[in-house]
Amino acid sequence: PHTVRLSDYRPPDWLVPTVALDFDLAPGCTRVRATLTVTRNGAHDRPLVLDGQELRLLSLTVDGVADATQPVGEHLTLRLAGDTAVIETLVEIVPSANTRLMGLYASGGNLCTQCEAEGFRRITFFPDRPDVLSTYSVRMKADARAYPVLLANGNMVARGDDDGGDTHWAEWTDPWPKPCYLFALVAGDLQPLRDRFTTMSGREVQLAIWTAAADVPRCAHAMAALKTSMAWDEVHYGREYDLDVFNIVAVADFNFGAMENKGLNVFNSKYILADPETATDADFDAVAAVVAHEYFHNWTGNRITCRDWFQLSLKEGLTVFRDQQFSGDQGSRAVRRIDDVRSLRAVQFQEDAGPTAHPIRPDHYIEIGNFYTATVYNKGAEVIRMLYTLLGEAGFRAGTDLYFERHDGQAVTCEDFVRAMEDASGRDLTQFRRWYEQAGTPRVGVTLAHEGSTATITLTQTTPPTPGQPIKLPVHLPLRLALFDRASGARIGDERLVELTEATTTVVIPDVPTRPVLSLNRDFSAPVIVEHACPAADRVFLSAHDDDPFARYEALQQLALDTLSAEGPCDDLVAALGATLGGDDPAFIAEAVLLPTEAFIGDQAAVVAVDAIHARREAVRHAAATAHRDAWWAAYRGNADAAYAQTPEAKGRRRLKNVALGYLMATGEREAEVAAYAQFENANNMTDRIAALSVLANSDAPERTAALAAFYDRFKGDASVIDKWFSVQAMSSRADTLAATIALTRHPDFSHNPNRLRSLVGAFGVNQLRLHAADGAGYAFLADQVLSVDPVNPSTAARLMTPLGRWRRFDEGRAALMRAQLQRLLKTPRLSKDVFEMASKSLA
Numbered sequence: 115p116h117t118v119r120l121s122d123y124r125p126p127d128w129l130v131p132t133v134a135l136d137f138d139l140a141p142g143c144t145r146v147r148a149t150l151t152v153t154r155n156g157a158h159d160r161p162l163v164l165d166g167q168e169l170r171l172l173s174l175t176v177d178g179v180a181d182a183t184q185p186v187g188e189h190l191t192l193r194l195a196g197d198t199a200v201i202e203t204l205v206e207i208v209p210s211a212n213t214r215l216m217g218l219y220a221s222g223g224n225l226c227t228q229c230e231a232e233g234f235r236r237i238t239f240f241p242d243r244p245d246v247l248s249t250y251s252v253r254m255k256a257d258a259r260a261y262p263v264l265l266a267n268g269n270m271v272a273r274g275d276d277d278g279g280d281t282h283w284a285e286w287t288d289p290w291p292k293p294c295y296l297f298a299l300v301a302g303d304l305q306p307l308r309d310r311f312t313t314m315s316g317r318e319v320q321l322a323i324w325t326a327a328a329d330v331p332r333c334a335h336a337m338a339a340l341k342t343s344m345a346w347d348e349v350h351y352g353r354e355y356d357l358d359v360f361n362i363v364a365v366a367d368f369n370f371g372a373m374e375n376k377g378l379n380v381f382n383s384k385y386i387l388a389d390p391e392t393a394t395d396a397d398f399d400a401v402a403a404v405v406a407h408e409y410f411h412n413w414t415g416n417r418i419t420c421r422d423w424f425q426l427s428l429k430e431g432l433t434v435f436r437d438q439q440f441s442g443d444q445g446s447r448a449v450r451r452i453d454d455v456r457s458l459r460a461v462q463f464q465e466d467a468g469p470t471a472h473p474i475r476p477d478h479y480i481e482i483g484n485f486y487t488a489t490v491y492n493k494g495a496e497v498i499r500m501l502y503t504l505l506g507e508a509g510f511r512a513g514t515d516l517y518f519e520r521h522d523g524q525a526v527t528c529e530d531f532v533r534a535m536e537d538a539s540g541r542d543l544t545q546f547r548r549w550y551e552q553a554g555t556p557r558v559g560v561t562l563a564h565e566g567s568t569a570t571i572t573l574t575q576t577t578p579p580t581p582g583q584p585i586k587l588p589v590h591l592p593l594r595l596a597l598f599d600r601a602s603g604a605r606i607g608d609e610r611l612v613e614l615t616e617a618t619t620t621v622v623i624p625d626v627p628t629r630p631v632l633s634l635n636r637d638f639s640a641p642v643i644v645e646h647a648c649p650a651a652d653r654v655f656l657s658a659h660d661d662d663p664f665a666r667y668e669a670l671q672q673l674a675l676d677t678l679s680a681e682g683p684c685d686d687l688v689a690a691l692g693a694t695l696g697g698d699d700p701a702f703i704a705e706a707v708l709l710p711t712e713a714f715i716g717d718q719a720a721v722v723a724v725d726a727i728h729a730r731r732e733a734v735r736h737a738a739a740t741a742h743r744d745a746w747w748a749a750y751r752g753n754a755d756a757a758y759a760q761t762p763e764a765k766g767r768r769r770l771k772n773v774a775l776g777y778l779m780a781t782g783e784r785e786a787e788v789a790a791y792a793q794f795e796n797a798n799n800m801t802d803r804i805a806a807l808s809v810l811a812n813s814d815a816p817e818r819t820a821a822l823a824a825f826y827d828r829f830k831g832d833a834s835v836i837d838k839w840f841s842v843q844a845m846s847s848r849a850d851t852l853a854a855t856i857a858l859t860r861h862p863d864f865s866h867n868p869n870r871l872r873s874l875v876g877a878f879g880v881n882q883l884r885l886h887a888a889d890g891a892g893y894a895f896l897a898d899q900v901l902s903v904d905p906v907n908p909s910t911a912a913r914l915m916t917p918l919g920r921w922r923r924f925d926e927g928r929a930a931l932m933r934a935q936l937q938r939l940l941k942t943p944r945l946s947k948d949v950f951e952m953a954s955k956s957l958a
C-alpha cells in the first residue's frame with residue numbers, strides 16, 4: 115500500500131468553484147449526476163484527476179461533449195485544453211451494499227452520508243481533498259413514502275412531487291464554500307424535534323433534530339445542549355451561527371460519534387438520544403459534549419478548514435479543547451478535568467508509548483482513517499490548552515480572534531494557527547511548535563532541595579524515542595506549581611507558572627523557612643509524566659490540603675499507584691481514602707477514591723504483570739472497603755435520592771453512591787449483594803440500574819444470572835441499552851468472561867453494527883485480566899473478530915485490534931502469542947489497508 119507524505123503536499127492543480135449534484139435515490143441503486151465547474155489553478159499543463167471509488171460511470175461530458183475516458187483504478191484523469199471547463203458525470207452506486215459506512219449508505223431504513231475523510235469519492239468523481247472548496251447545490255429525488263424527509267447542507271430552496279406523488283424531490287443550496295468532506299445528505303422516515311435560536315446579531319435560526327418518531331422525546335437533552343453551545347460560542351469566542359437552519363440527524367449505524375457536515379450534522383444515535391430510563395449520567399454528559407463539539411466545528415473546521423489531512427488536529431485538537439471548556443462550564447470544572455486527564459492517560463499515553471505513536475501532526479500515513487486518534491484529538495487539545503495557559507485567557511482570545519479574521523474561508527495548517535497565536539500575543543512560539551512534530555509523552559523529573567530558607571526545585575525533561583523519532587528535543591511546557599507548609603497546611607505564596615524550555619530548569623524559591631511540600635503540574639497544566647520520588651506522607655498531605663482539586667485527586671492517585679505497584683502494607687492509602695471520603699463534594703469524592711485501573715497500573719511498569727496486578731488491586735480494594743465499611747454504607751445510603759434529577763449535584767450523589775456500592779461489593783459481604791440486587795430491581799434510572807448490574811456481573815452473586823436476564827428482557831429492542839448489556843459481561847473479571855464473550859458473539863442481537871462491536875469486542879479488548887489470559891485465547895478471539903469485521907467495515911476492524919499492538923509491554927510468552935495473531939492478520943489475503951497499516955506498524 116501507498117504511503118502519503120506531508121512533504122509531498124502540493125496545492126490542487128484544479129479548483130472546483132461550484133458543484134451541482136442531482137441524486138435519484140434508492141437503496142439498491144442510486145444515480146448521481148454531478149456538474150463541476152473546474153478552473154486551472156496556476157500555470158501548468160497537468161490533467162484534472164478525479165478520485166472515485168466503487169462508482170459505476172454511466173456517462174461523462176466535458177463542456178457538453180460526450181467523452182469516452184474511463185477511470186483507471188480509483189482515478190478519472192482528464193486532459194483539458196482550456197483553463198476552465200464544465201465536467202458532468204453520471205454514476206451509479208449501491209447504498210444498501212455499502213457496509214463500510216463511508217459515502218452514501220443505508221441505516222435503519224434511511225439513507226445517509228459520511229464523507230470525512232475520503233468518503234465523497236464513493237459518491238461521485240471529485241478531487242477529494244480538503245483544500246478544494248466549492249459551493250454546492252443539491253437536488254434529490256426519492257420515493258415519497260419510504261423517504262418523506264429529504265435533507266442536505268444549507269437551506270432548502272424548493273420542493274415538489276413527481277409521478278402523482280409517488281416520488282418527491284427537494285433542492286438545497288449551501289452558500290458557504292466547503293470541502294467535499296462536509297457534504298451531507300439524508301433521506302428517511304424521520305420526525306423532528308424543533309426549536310429556535312436567536313443569534314447575538316438577532317438572526318433567527320430554525321433548529322431541528324431528526325429521528326424515528328418514537329425517539330423524538332429523547333432528543334430534548336441534545337436540543338438543550340445545542341442551544342447552550344450556540345450561546346456559549348458567542349460569549350466565549352465571539353462566534354455566531356451563519357445559516358438559517360441547523361439540522362441534526364441521528365442514525366443507528368455510524369463509524370464514530372458524529373459528523374459536523376455544514377448545517378446538517380449526522381450523529382451516532384448514541385450521542386443524541388437520552389432519557390433517564392435508558393441513558394446514564396455519563397451518557398447525558400457525552401451527548402452534550404458531542405453536540406457542542408460538532409456545533410463548535412462550524413467555525414473550527416468548517417469556516418476555517420484543514421489544508422490537508424495531516425493538519426487534522428488543527429480542527430480536532432482545537433474543537434476538543436473548546437468542548438472541554440464548554441463542559442467544564444456546565445458542571446464541576448475539576449471533575450471534568452479529572453475525567454479528561456483520566457482518558458488521556460488511558461488511551462493517548464498508551465498510544466504515545468506504543469508502535470503507532472505519532473505527533474499530533476503526523477507526517478505520513480497509509481490510511482488516514484487510522485489517524486482519528488487520541489493523539490490528534492486529545493493530546494491535540496492539551497497542546498491548545500498549553501497555549502491557553504501560556505498566553506492567558508485574553509491573549510488566547512486575541513489569538514483566536516486573529517485566526518478567525520485572517521483565515522475565514524480558507525483551508526489552512528496548524529502552522530497558520532500557531533502564527534496567529536504568536537502574532538496576536540507577541541510571544542515567540544518557535545520552540546512550542548515542537549509539540550506538533552514530536553511524538554511521545556515527555557517525562558519531567560523532579561527533585562526538591564531545602565536549605566536554610568530556600569527551596570530549590572530541579573526539573574528535567576526527556577522524551578523517550580518513538581518509532582521513526584530516535585532523538586527528541588526539549589519542548590516548551592508550562593508547569594503550574596505551588597509549595598505548601600506542612601505544619602499549617604496552607605499554601606506558601608502564590609501558585610507559579612514555570613515555563614520549561616531546556617532539558618534542565620532550576621526554580622529557586624526564597625523565604626521558605628521549613629521543608630515544604632511540592633504540588634506540581636497543577637490542573638495538569640502539561641500532558642507529561644511527572645517522575646517525583648515523593649514520600650508517601652507528602653502525597654497524603656496534598657490529598658488533604660492542596661487547594662487545586664485536580665492536584666488533590668492526583669496526589670491520591672499517585673499514592674494509590676505507588677501502593678498498588680508494590681507489595682507490603684497499604685495503610686497510608688487506606689487512611690487517605692478514608693479522609694477523602696469524609697469530604698463534602700460527592701462528585702469530587704467519587705472520582706478521587708476510585709483506584710487506578712489495572713491497565714493504568716500496568717502502564718507504570720516495564721512489564722505488565724497481568725495476574726499480580728489484579729490480585730494486588732483486589733486485595734487493596736478489599737482492605738479499603740473493610741476498613742471504611744461504615745463510611746461506605748453511609749455514602750451509599752446517604753446519597754440514595756428518591757427523586758431523580760439531571761443536575762450536577764444529583765449526578766454527583768449518584769456517582770458517589772455507585773462508587774460506594776463497588777467498594778461494598780469488595781467487602782465480600784452478602785449484604786452488599788442484596789443491596790446491589792435491590793438497587794438493580796428498584797432503580798428509576800439507567801445510571802443506578804447499570805451500576806448495580808455491572809457489579810453483579812462482576813460477581814458470583816446468586817442473583818447474577820437473573821439480573822442479566824431481566825435486564826435483557828426489559829430493554830430488548832433498545833440498541834443502546836443492549837450495548838450496555840453486552841459490555842458489562844465483556845468487562846467482567848470472572849474467569850468465564852472469555853467463554854461468555856465468545857458465546858455472546860452468537861447471540862441473535864450481536865451484529866457488525868459499530869456500536870455493538872465496540873460494546874462487546876471493544877470492551878473485551880480493554881479487559882486487561884481476561885484479554886491477556888496466558889494461554890493466548892483472548893488474543894485469538896480478538897484477531898478472529900478483526901478478520902470477520904475487516905471485509906465488512908475496515909475502519910472499525912482496525913480500531914478493534916489496537917490492544918494487540920501493545921505486545922512489547924508484556925512478558926515474552928504473551929508477547930509471542932500477540933505477535934502470532936498480528937502475523938496471522940498480516941498473512942490474510944485481501945486485508946484492508948486500514949488493518950494492514952495497524953498490523954505492520956505493530957510488528958515493525
Ligand code: B3K
Nearest residue numbers: 230231370372373483486
Ligand atoms: N470529524 C468527525 C470525525 C470523522 C472521522 C472520520 N474517520 C467527527 C468529529 O471529530 O467531530
Ligand code: ZN
Nearest residue numbers: 407411430433
Ligand atoms: Zn471533531
